[in-house]
Every structure is written in C-alpha cells, then in structure tokens.
Amino acid sequence: MTDRPLHTQEQLRRLVQPDSIAVVGASPKPGSFGKRTLDNLASFGGRVCAVNPKYQQIDAVPCYPSLDAIPQVPDCVVLCVASDAVVSMVESCADLGVGGVIIYASGFAEMPGEEGALAQARLAEISRSTGLRIAGPNCAGLLNFGTGALMHFIGGLAPGEMVHGPVGLVSQSGGIGYGILQAMDRGIGFSHFFAVGNSCDVDACDLMNYMLDDPGTSVIVTFLEGLESGARLRELGRRALEKNKPIVICKTGQSDQSHAAIRSHTGAVVGSIEAYLALFEETGLIHVDSVEGMTEIAQFLSKAPPPGMGGLGVMTTSGGLAVMAVDKADYAGVDLPQLSEQCQSALRALVPSFGMVGNPLDITAAAQGDPTLFRDCIAALCNEPGFAVLLIAVPYAQKIVAEQRAHLICEAARGSSIPIVVAWMNEALDCPAARIYENDENVVLFRSMTRAMEAIRAWKWREALRVKSLERWMARLSPPEAFDVVRPMLEDAVRDGRALSERESKSVLRAYGVETTQDRFAASRFEAVQAAEAIGFPVVLKVESTDILHKTDAGLVILGLENPEAVAEAFDSVMARTREAFPDARVQGAVVQAMVPPGVEIIVGAKYEPALGQVLMFGLGGVFVELMKDLAFALAPVAPDQVVAKLTELKGAALLRGYRGTPAVDLDVLANQIARISEFVADAEDLVAELDVNPIFARGDGAIAVDAVIIPYVAANEQAQGRTHA
Template sequence: MERMDRTAQSAFDALFYPRAVAVVGASTHGGKVGNFVMRSLLASDVEKVYPVHAGGAKEILGRQAYPSIEDIPDDAVDLFLFAIPQKHILKSFEAALTKGCRGAVIYTAGFREAGEEGRRDQERLKAAADEAGVKIIGPNTLGFFRSHSLMNATFMPVLSDLFREPGSIALVSQSGGVAGFGAIRFAEDRIPLGTLVCLGNRANVEFADMLDYLAYDPHTRVVALFIEGLDDLRRFYEAALKCAAVKPVVVLGAGYTEAGRKVARSHTGSMAGAERIYEAAFRQAGLIRVHSIEELVDAAKILSLNPLPQGNRVGIITHTAGPAVLASDILARHGLVLADISGATEEALVSRGVLAPFMPPDNPVDLTTFGYLDRSLYVKVLEILARDAGVDAALAVCMSGLGDPNVETFPARQFGEVAARSGKPVVVAWGAPGYAREEFDAWMEAGVAAYPTPERAATALANLYRSSRLRGRRRSFASPLEFPEELSDFVEDLRSSGNKILLEHQAKRMLELAGIRTAHAVLVSGEDEAASAAREIGYPVVLKIASPDIVHKSDVGGVVLNITDEEALRRAYRYMMETVARKAPDARLEGVCVQPMVPTGTDLIVGGIRDVQAGPVVMFGLGGIWVEAIGDVAFRLAPVTEEDAREMMEEIRASAVLEGIRGSAPVNRDALARLIVTVSHLMECFSIQELDCNPVIFHNGTFTVADARVVL
C-alpha cells in the first residue's frame, strides 16, 4: 500500500505534535470559546502557548497575551487555533503564515454552509492553505484531540480529563455534535480514545486525507467514521479501500445529499439514490457499516480489544436463559451459529463439576443460579470451551450483583487471562448500570469487551465477525480491460455526430463490439423494410419503436413480441405506428428496430450510471418489470472485479432466483460476473452517462441482452 507523501505527513504531524501553538481570539471570559480553547490547550503537552487577544489583555490563564499575531515573538508557531469572527479569518490566516503556521483549526462558522459569499471565502481560505502546504481542520468544527501527544485542540477541555490513558481508536466525524456524543459514549463505556477529529466544513482536510494518515498511524488500531456527505466519494473509496486492508474501519452515515443529481433517463439512474451508492462504496471498500452512534462505539470497542474469529461458531455461557436466547437470535441474523461442542468438551463440563446435576452438557452452557452465586464457574467453562476447536468465539452472559456484598465479585482478571491465552474473541453481556464504574473498569483492565445488554454484546460480536469476513477477502482495484479499437472508433463517430442518446440498434452495436451477446437489432424505416429484415433474421421476431424521446417503449405500445409470420408482422407494424403516434405525439420517431425473439429464461438487469460524486457506478439486479416494481438491485463503483460482481449477486434479496426456481435453469454465474465486469469497464472507459441492459435474459447456459439503452 502506498504511504501518504512526506509533505502531507509532515503537515499532519504539525497538527498532532506541535511545538508551539497560538490561540487567536483567546478570551479572559470563562464562557467564551476562546477561553475554552485556552483551557484545553493548557491541559495539553505543548512547549509554548501564545494567546492572542485584540482587546489588550496582558495575560490569559497565566500566559502572556499578545495584541496581534504579528506581535508573537516566535516565527516557528506550528499550530494556530482561530476562535474569532468569520470576517477576520482570512486576514488572520495570512498573518499566521508569516509566523510559520503549518496547521490550523478554525472553529468559526459562516463559511460554505452559510451561502454563496461564505462559500467563496472558504475557497479563498483553501487556496491560501494549499499553496502554503497548511492543513486546516474546519471551519465550523469542534477541533481535534490526540491522547498520544496529549494534544487537546477542541473547546472541550474535559476531554483531557476523560481520556488520560491513550487509546487505539480514532474517531473522525463530520459533525462536532456527533463527535461529542461519541466521546461521551466512549467515556461512559470506559473505552480509551486515541484520536478525535471533527472535520467540519472540510476546507482542505477530507475523510480521505485522514484515512491516508491513520492507515499508517502506529497508535491507531481501529478507525470509526461519521459521514454526512462527501464532495468526492470516489477519492474517499480509494483511501478507504487501502486503509481497510490494514485495519478495520467502521462507518456511520446519515443525510446523504442528492445535490447535483440529474433526472435519470434509465432504470439504473432511477434506482441510484445517494444512500445506495454510498452503501455500495462502503461495502466495496470493506468497511463495517453501522446504524447508530452506540453501535459505532460498540463495534470500535470490540475490534480494539479482540482478535478476529476464525469462523462463525459461538459458545455461550450463561446463568440465565432468556438473555442468551435474545443474543442467539441476533447472532443467527448475522450469520453466526451456536457451536456444536465436541464430545471431549461435554465430558469435561461433566467431569469438572461445573454444571448442576440436572443440566445437560450443551451449548449454551447454562450454569443456572449456581453461576450467579459462584462466578468462578465462568472461568472454568471458558477454559473448557477455549480448547474446543469447534468454538470460534465465546459470549458470556452474567448479571452484576449491583453492589450486594453477599454476591461474589466476578473474577474479571482471570477471565481475561483465559480469553487472552485462547487467542479467540470473548465478549461479555454484563448486566449492570452505567454508573457501576468500577465493574466496567475491571472488564477494560482485563482486556474484555463488556456491554450492559445481551443485544449490544451480540451485535458487537456480529460486527467483529463481519470484520473477519471482510479482512478475509483480499480486495484490490480492478485491472484495466482492453477493448477493440473498432469500439473506440464507433463511439467517437457517435460523439462527433452529436449523438448522446443512442437508439437501440446503436447501443447494441456498442455492446457487441465490447464482446457482449445481444439480440441484434436492425433499424428499418418502413413496413416493407421490416418484412425484409424479418425474413433475413428468421421468425419469430420482435418489433420495437426507435425514438430518443421514448424511454419505456412498452408504455406507449412501442413493443410487439413473438411475431411468427409476415402477415402478423405487417399488422403489428401498422398497429404500433398508430398507437405510438396517438400516445406519444411529440416524440421523434427514427424508425423501427427488428430483432429476433429471445428464448424465455431469467430476466436480469445490468447497467451503469455516472454519479456526480462517485463517478462511474455499475448496477445489477432483477430485470424486466421487476427492477421498477421492487428495486432489488446492488451497486458498486466501477470498474469492478469478478469478486465484486459475485458479491453483488449475493447481495440482492432474490439471489435464490439465480439458482433456478420452479423448473427454471440456474443462471450461468461465470457469464453473469463477466458481463457485470465488462459493463463496469465500459462505463469507465467511454464516459457513459447511463447504460441499461434490461432485460438480460439468461437461457440455455448463456445470456442475451434483449434491450439496451445508452446515454453518452
């Protein structure tokens, strides 16, 4: 994997490891952002701190203050923190550059989120920063926190108290509010936080930049992201793919923008909502997608503490059946199963006397009330399960004694030691309230991921398993696909003639030159020509209206199927022309396409669209009328690998259709995968805006593209 270039690396190091920091807008007033920032900074490990106060204060929080940036007696100030009104930012940033600024945090709002003038100001700010090689966190941000360098550049000084111990999790959030809620969850769950970065308006530090940096950061084991929207989804995907190849990346997304998305003329375009394309990029890059802040934190916690499971078989230890049942249901929904424990394990459970006389040795291992009263039984059972090669992970469910002195303290340290020796992931559902600090601290000190409910524990274990499956797939960028020169010439001729919306016979010719099998269409301009073309093709044939203005031909009577002789063809031709003229009187008619009737089979769709944020995207799903009726489709950023294509096949809800149902033959998956890959490369290589192969009919071990539409 290619490392971040040294210039960018140096710029980020200036942010996270500054020698000297200036606070522009430092305040003497305890309730203002500039005062909060100063207190955060004074809790940091920084050699020199320079408060800048235009009001003339001589000292702020024990540090000498300066009336302006120019008055700072240091020309090597690495980091500038700006807590001043928006109208002063640009001039102040330029002054900061003269003092050696290498990194900046701009807390101030009022830039591109505030309208056209603010957008222009942010562009000027970005241009100045890029020219100087300076990285800006913000504007409109909470800032950042880095426990490993004891650097708090937020206006939340409390973070320095909450996270005294360095952690291995990096949280990168677009929203300061979500970052704040996330930090609270980390603190409440006793999870050390390594890095917190709030990108805000993303002047010139994007998620992709942070992923490039964190991928090689030795202090980061897990990356957690909150994303509202991206300007360049393609660049994010490329950075995420590389980062997820070396460490797990968990993502929570919300509020995907549709800005810039044009009205689509194809089935693919109409299905391509922003959320679907973002989700496709997350899947394709190997990210673990979650659906709440709580799940984001829970997933990061278990990933930071556990090895990945080698399989999906779980052993459960409990003293109460109901919570174990709840957990089992969640595990099953995510592809995990209760392990079939071996005979040796059953024998050990009985011989070591860990079970009540009336309980059979089974999974879940039910300790009944004895497990509540004698917590050492959990350690003994874990030792037994850990030796079973058929158990890949363990989940323990236990209620806290809630401070009752007559209830034995759980031996968390010994339990954690057994878990560590086993090399297998172990998670605990610990029935205790959040205020039981000492109990959850004990689990963290033991290196065991503990959660206050069985649902959260099971969901976290499911996300750990998802991570193991993603890491097991060696993802890579798709290799280039070579197309014949004749295809390039054909497309260029179409562009030169001003053709953007291709007629069906042109679209099919393009596909045929790419090596894709189609029901070859012949364009005719009259009834006699249609009859002649049909005799040459051979009956049965299909007639289709050819018009750049008619997207759904069957809706206006523009398709007649299964024509078996010339008399029927002539009747169908006249009927179709009359019906289309009546139902689409303003449509431009270029003629009629004649093509062979394709044998019946399984109707699928393979298509693509050029998205404003993601670039070329490929789609697969059920075709024909089903694509609009149920929208059972999968997307990926193009071009794709065959592995990506096969994942798309499994992703649709009706994937069982590909195996053949009610007597229909199975779909040739190898041929389908190659078709998806070829279409994805067409999308990238020829600047296609929209492409539909719908339906693609799979029959007799092969396929035929029965209808096609292309917009250049």
Template sequence: MAQAAERGAGFSHFFSAGNSADIDVADLVSYLADARECRAIALILEGISDAGRLLEAGERAWRGGKPVVVYKIAIGAAGAAAARSHTGSIAGLQAANRALFERCGFVMVDDLEALFEFAQFFARAEAPQAAGVAVVSGSGGAGVMAADMAERYGVPLPQPLPHTLAALQKLVPEFGAARNPCDPTGQVLNNPDSFKDCCAALLEDDQYGALVIPLGVALAGAGAERVAQIRELAARYRKPLAVVWLSEWLQGPGAADYEDELHATLFRSMDRCFAAIAAWQARARRKMGGVRARRAAPDAAARVQGLLQASRDALTERESKQVLAAYGIPVLEDRAASSADEAARVAREIGFPVALKIDSPRILHKTEAGGVRLGVADEVALRRAFGEIIAAARQHAPAAELRGVLVQPMAPRGIEVIVGARVDPLVGPIVVVGLGGVLVELLGDAVTALAPLSSDAAHELIARLSGRKLLEGYRGAPAANLDALADAVVRVSELIADCATQVAEVDLNPLVCRPDGVLALDALVLKQPD
C-alpha cells in the same frame, strides 16, 4: 460521543472538524492511520468534500491494518425522482456513499449506538482464527436470540467437534443444551466454574474464532466473579469475547466492569453484536482477496468511441447493445425494421414467435410507452402489433423520431436481473446489481459498489442480494450461472470506469440469468451532457 469515556471508553484522540477550513476528515483519518496509540477509528461523517482524498485516506488506514467505522448522517436524497434510468433511481446518494466506504475499507453502521460498540470491538479483536462463532448462555431463550441474529447476518454457528461435545456433555445437565448455542442452565449460579469450563471447551475448539456471551440477568454477587472469569478466558485464548447485556437494569452490577475490560466488548444489543462480528469476518475475507484481472478486451473503449461520439444523449437499444457487445457482454440479437412489410420479412427469417419493440432515440422506457409486444405468433398478429406500437409511441411522444421497430426472437426464460452503472458526481463510477428486472424499483433489492470490480468482488456483491436464493435454485428451480452473472457485472464495471467522461449511465434490464449463462434482453446507455 466524548462522554463515552465516563463509562470506560478509551479514546486516544478526539477531533471535531465540522467547520474545517484547511484540515479535513481525510487528513484526520490519514493521521490516525499512522498513530500507534490508536487501534480503531470511529468516524461520524456529515458530508464528503473530496471522495478521492477520502479514498486515499481509507487505503492508508487499510494498509496499516487500522479499522475505520463510519456513521454517515444527512443521508436524504431527492434526486431519484428525476432519474432517467432504472439504475439512476435505485443507485442514489446513500448507495453511492456506501459503495465509496466499502472501497475505502470502512465498516459502515446505521446508528450512533453501533458506531461506539463496533469501534470498541474492532479495536480489541485481532484477525479471526476461524469463521465459526460459539455462544454460551445460561438462558435458552438468549441462545435462540443469538441463533436468530447469526442467521440474519450470515455468521456460522457450527456444532462442536466430537471431543468438544464430550467435554460439554460432562458439564451441562441433561435438561440443558450441550451444543452451540450452549445452555449450561441456571446451575451456573451454584457452580460458577461450569460456566467458565463450558466457555473454555468451546474456545479450545479450532473451528471457533469468537465467543458470544449473552447475559440476561444482573446479579450483585455473581457479577464480579463472572467478569473475572471472562477476563481470564480472554487473556488465555486470544479470541474476541462479545458480552451482550440483555438486562434492562442497564447499569446493573458488572456493567461498568465489562465496559472497562480490555479483552472483551460489551454490546447492548444482540443484533449489533452479530452485525459487528459479520463485519469483522467480512473485513478478514477482503484482506485475503485476489488481484483484479481485466475481463474486457484491452481495446474495448477504443472500439465504442465512434458510436458514442456519433450518438445523441441517449443511445437506442440497438446502439447500446453494440456498446455492450464490444465489452463481451452477451446480448439478444435484434434487427431493425422501418415498416410492417420489412418487420414481417425479418420475422420469417428469424422464426416466429418474435418480440417487437419501438425503435426511437427519444423513447427510453419502451414498456411505459406501450412500445413492446411479446410472443407475436404469426404475420397477421405482427402487422397488427406494428401498427399498435407506432400509434402508442406517437401518442406517448408526439415529437419523437420513430425509426420503426426492433424484431427479436423470443428469449429463453430465466431469473431477471438488472445490472447497471452510473457516474456519481461525488464518488465517480459505480455499478449496481438488483433482482427483479423491470420490477427492481418495486422490490428494492439492489446493491452497489465502486467500479471497476474484481470477479471476487462481483460475487460478493451478488451474495448481498436479499433474494439471492432465487439465483441459487429455489424450490427445485435450476440455479443460475453465477459465474456468468459475475462476469457480466465485472464487464459493465469496466465499461463505466473506461468511459466515465462520456457515459453517464448504463442499464442492462432485464439481464436474464439461466444455468447456461446470461443474456441482456434490453439495454440503455446515456451519455454525459455536453
């Protein structure tokens, strides 16, 4: 890393704390947060000895406006195989680390190459003046690549305003592209000023906060002139310029000049360029975020103490739902029945069809034990289902206490989501949201954050799901109530934060999301070991 100075990187400090006995990474981040000559911090982190102190250091850097870019190595985790809940299996070590870094305000990257480029970009980029990004390239293909990466990372590429479009149309040949991305074509080699003028027109447009310039060809004659133009543009408009070096002549003419340029950042990958811009924009949005307001009742934690103290290490579904209800989370009604006759009576009162589930404090995953029957249509089917559930449960766990079944009305259809929480031994209470319900581990679409969360943070967490379009209404399906989902996420985060000394994990799985709200169909609360 230190040898990046050989190609123009400017380091104010360089520390190696691999075998630290007293001063550690948190101390160094705190020190650099106050160092005026340091504009961004690049951090390679192997282990975390004290998450609380690192969080304090991150908050200090955040208050000082000092970006911290972190690359976490040693990310393997073997604990997921032993997890007792869905949340435990999907919110592993790396997810907990990511949640900690996000709460610290750190920008997390996944490789060493990105660490250096991100740190340089953040050191040079001021706060965004606008959300839009413009692209100018003499290659149509490079412009398409930029558009692809912008879409991948959610970076907006708005089209020019009318006055900007008129200016571009005067500069760009008919066979070029007077739009965003802008392709002034190869004629910029014969008329270099046309490149600078296209860039200037887009930089003067108030809807653009940054300019991306992909360079596909390294040419000895044109390189120096292009560097001078970019230096002039960066100084004039005070907006970040990102130069993407696409040529395989890695140290071709101009490369070293762009490395040395203080007002522009050189990226060696279009992907990393737009990932950095997306992180820069996300950091700015977070700075504008509001103050967290509590959603659950102030006495919610006190109301569940009796239930938590009386229960075993795992609460039953019914007990777990009582805990969730105390925090204002909507849950599906259920009634316990210890016999087939009692189950039949309850079903008649609720109304067929119904769902039956095994009621046992020792059977945590009822589906795997054959302990669930859905859509039971009448009393004959109910008595048969009751017998099958009890027999399957006895075969699955011969020594388990079987209390009977839970009888529930059939729930309305919707998008199935998991909302869970656990207390990570290193970073503390975290909350997880994933798509798929019981299929969440198979789909692998889950995101994690430190608890408790604000409503804005919960909405941002949901927006990070890869399959969020399902929640927004896909192919004519009605959109889910995202405000209700975010509210449930906030309340679960408050539950785990309030009860972290008593509760180890919480699962709402599935939580059905519909246009009219959300409803927890199943729930599991695991207590901390004594």
C-alpha cells in the same frame, strides 16, 4: 469530483501534532472561545502563546500584539476571531510560513448566499497555492490526546479527565463527536478527535489517513454526513485494509430526493446510501446505522486479534438468553458451530443435568453459588477448536456475585487464545461489575446482544475481505481499446443532448464483449419486412426513438411476429401508437430483432453518484425490479467472483439455481457479462449518467442482453429540466 490525493501524515504533522501553538483572539474573559482554548491547552508540552494587542499575558501565557510579533513561527494557529477577519488572518499565516490553521468561525459555505461561499473558496485557494493546511471553517477543533494538543473551545472536558487510548474519532458534526467522546467517562481511551467542520481543505478522509499511519491508533470511528470525493474514501478504505486498521463509519443523510428527476429503472433504485454502502462493502469500511454503540465495536476491534476460521461460542446462565442468542446470531449471519465431542464430554462433567450442553451453553442459575463451575465452563469453551470468539450473556446477578463473576471472566480472557465479549443483558448500566469489564484490557462489554453479534460479524467479514482483496488481481475482461471505439458515439450523444438509442446502446455493449440480440433498423414497413426475413422468424418489432426509453410500458413493442404480413402490420401499428402517445418525440423508425428463448430476467444498471462514481446495480429484472427490488450494489468496475457472490445472496437466488424444474442459470457466464458492463461504465464515468440493461435473459447455456439504454449527462440534465419527451 474532487480527486486530489489524500493529505499525508507529513503534510498534516504541523496541524495535528504541532510543537508550538498560537491562539489568535485569546482573552481572559471566562467562557470566551479564546479563554477556553488556552485552558484546554494547559497540559500541552510544547510552546503556547496568545495573540491579542490588549494584553501582554493571559494566565501566565505570553501574549503578543500580532502573529508576526511572535519570536518563532508557530506550527499551528487557532483562530478565535469573527468570520470577517478570518481570510486576512489566514493570508498572514500563509505569508509567515505557519504549518496549520484551525478556524472556529461559522458564516461560510454552510450559510445561504454567495458571500460565505466565496470567502470559503478563497480559503481553499490559499491552501492550494501555499500548502498551508486548514481545518474548518466552522470547526469545533482538533484534539491530540497523546501530546496534549487539545485545540478546541468546548468547556467541561478537563485535560486531566481525558483518557488516552487506541480509538481515533472523526466527526463532521462537532456535537455528535463530543457526545461520542464522552465514552471516556467509561474508561474508553482515544488517540485523537477531529471535528472537521466545512472542510475547505482538510477533510475527514485526510484525518483518517493521518491516523492510519499513527502507531497509537488501532481503530477509527467516524460520523459522516457526506464527502466531495468518493475516490479518496475508496483509496482510504484500501489503505486501511493494507494497514489492517478497521474504520467504523456511521453514515447519515440516507434519504434521496432526486428520484423525481430520474427516468431509468436504475435511477429509480440507486440513491446516495446505496452508493456509499457499495463503497463500504468493497473496501472493508464497517458501516453502522447509529452512533449508539460505535465505541463498543471500536473497543472490540482494537482488542481482538485477527479472527481464526472458527465461529461463535455462547455461554449464559439463562435459557431465554440462549434462545435469543440463536436468533440474533442467525439474523446477523454469525455461525454457531456445534461443540466437538471432546468439549461436550468435558462440559457434561461440569454442568448440572438440567442444564443444556450445546452451543449456546446454558449452565443455569446453579452458577450463582458456584464460581468454579463458571470458570471451568469458560475454560472448556475457550479451548474448543471450532470457536474464534466466545460471547458470555450476563442476565441479572446479585451485586457481589456479578463483581466476582466479572473478575473470573477477565482472568479467563487474559489466558484465552480467543477473545471474550460480554453481552450485558440487564438494566444495571453503570455498576461496579460493568466498570470492571469496561476497564479490562482484554474483555469488551456490549450493552446489546444485537450490537455484539454485529461486531463479531463485521470482524469476521472484514478479515475475509482483507485477505481476498490483497490476493485478488482484477484482470480486465473487455478489450483495452473498447472505450476508444465507443467514445465518439457517446460524445455525439452528449453534443445532441440525447440518450443513445437501443441499437446504439447495444453496440456499445458488444464492443465490450457483452452478448446482445441480433437486430436491424427499419425506416419503413418494407425495410421492416426485409429485416425480419434476413434475421429469421419469429421476430420482435419496437419503435426506435431516443426520446422514448421504456417502450414496453407504452405498448410500442410487439413480440412473436411469425411472417412478413404480421411484421408489416406491426410496423404500421407501432408508428401510429407512437404518434398518438408521443407527438413531439423524435422517431427514427423501428428496430427488428430476433426472438430469443426465455430465461431468468436480470437487470443490470449503473448510475453516476456525485462524489462516489459509477454505482452498479444488478438483480432480478423485468417487472420484478420495481416490485421486489431484490438487488445487489457495487462500485464499478467489479470482478466476476464478486458478482457471483452477490447474486447468490439475493432473496430470489433460487430462481438462478433452478426452481421447480426450471434449468439453472450459468452464473459464471452471467457474472462475466455483468463485469464487462461494469468495465464500460467505469471507463465512461465522465460521460454516462445512467445505464439500464433490462432484461438480460440468463439461461443454462448463456446470457443475452435484450434491451439497453445509455443516458449521457447532458441528456439526463435536460430530462430533469423537462426538455425531453420521455
């Protein structure tokens, strides 16, 4: 994991906000990257110069034969040169004391083979050793709309057509980023656009961190394919909460192809997207499934004040849209509170008798010919104390009426204490009325009611998380010396290239204060009987082998042994079955453990996800984990109150509350146990690849772990290469 700190705004200033720019490889040739770059810098207020030994001047821009011939060292250098010339040019920039370099050229680590990867590694080393900030290689440019430093090679984006505004944009795909940037055609303004490319040095997290400290940026949208460091993304999210600047992320690359090399229940369920979503949820990063509508939610978040305690009010002139709003709000988890008596009385005096006074409010098509009705109903709803936001769903309207209504809504928004959003529910996607909404400083237009509801949910959710996160002090539950106690056992397993046995795994958990079943090891049938008599009948007997992790599936667990004879027979039977089914497995003996009263079966697992760390998984256990996958995810460590909140959101939460006469589970005790497990995997991040605790029997009087397995990195790697027997 790359765990360097985030680059600060000061470290990135000369790259992102340069006073002087040099374009190396500049050319007067139309369509060339050098010519386009110079054209795009036409409105830049600082110094611009070109570097090309063939010319003394290009379009009134002074041109020099080399970088060291420029009278003053430029802050930023844009390299419009072939890949084989990049490394030497970057070395020259570092020697001269240049602040930042932008590299357009491809042909580095994104290509197969070692040559490109080695060249990119050299660029990274130059950056680390000199402090030179590098954007790219394979980078489509950095654009600062506030200063006019539009350092990119894309044509067709005339500087005079750029719209400066509060939305910052970062994309790991230049093409998708420029597509999002075309929202400027609808009047949406941007503060910066960064197309990060291969990120040998400066990456998406660094650039978002820069904008967190930029007063001209109030919300950030990001298209993300992947990152080397989840730790920095986590820190970025926490900073964004502290700065109260929302970050909206579209994370692509959600399929996971590593399941074939996984042998624990957790590994079969947890993939990259679960890890990212857990990180987003913890840090308040707002995840969206597609790039469509990203600018709409960004506009809403940039314009809306922090949400109050109320819910959503809805107004429309269509009964069908009123019903749709109820469905969409329910699906998104947005509250539609009932109207107060005072508001109902005011609306009944306004709305025709055939209208529907409630939330949603249907004022009917009578509003077509009565602008006053429309205006007065909005005013009544904006004064409803139970509302934090008002959504107006707009169906078909004649052109003149639509424009008139748009002006009324925008006027109402200027005097409203709550934000107003418009769901544009017709196919007149580019018309004067829509333009009125999009160019207004207070109203936000959504071309989808679904996206409007999702934006409102995210707005409310993030603020609640921000307040709670800033208030929470996450006290450690487990003993501070716990990891020192268990580390030798983990390191032994790493050296031996094996998983921890069930007994070893449960001893690790006990060191962290997790309650587990009482068990004893038996190397023979005689010792098995002795162990059972010491524990007390009835007991369970299971094989002890670090090569056989799912013993129940293989028939190597026998329950309910009531007497010594049954234990002796079970020992012989389990050993025989093991030899037949797993002839090459390393078998240490058997484990005899106490039978515990049944309860709701809970699984707790963890999996190390590269770049993100330990991802915790918990939910209904036993066979249900693979049948139902009713699971919650979080990054370790996790606090007990977070666990309780996630448990109560499970589809099978009724089983935890008590179902058809079964006693309720003590959620606080269960959450405490899960939080302690999360502290272990967080402590052991550099040693543990996977963990399964399945099941925990949760009851009204406690929660006890019955089975557990811990798989270190080396054991997981050997298993993936086919060298283990499980």
